[in-house]
Amino acid sequence: MNILVVDAQGGGIGKQLVSSIKQSINGAKVWAVGTNVAATTAMLKAGADQASTGENAVVVAVRKADVIVGPIGIVIADSLLGEITPVMARVIAQSDAKRVFIPFNHCDNVIVGVSGYNTGKLIQEAVDQVQKFCS
Secondary structure, eight states, X not given: OEXXXXXXXXXXXXXXXXXHHHHHSTTOEEEEEESSHHHHXXXXXXXXXXXXXXXXXXXXXXXXXXXXXXXGGGGSTTHHHHTSOHHHHHHHHHOSSEEEEXXXXXXXXXXXXXXXXXXXXXXXXXXXXXXXXXX
């Protein structure tokens, strides 16, 4: 099972996802793609099997992914402080892979109904869903 984790900014969410996926799903192959070097480095240090950076890396990685995981902003052009390009958002949204999005209210995008959840709970629910896809 090829799991793609996409993150931006400092890669904190991606780092937690990679670490949790590697601990929870035996045999998972995790490819981390950061929109910048800091995000990529954080995910690589968390145990990603391979990592790359930038728009073209996202384009290539989504073709090989069975599951894509990341904050909801990865499918919203210009989100995450402008780090998600329209191309990135489009290829992720149009991928044939299963997609698991973590709902964060950030960068002028507000998702109602999730205000009672902390980051740890959201990460765990995302990993649980990925695990279901891998079974």
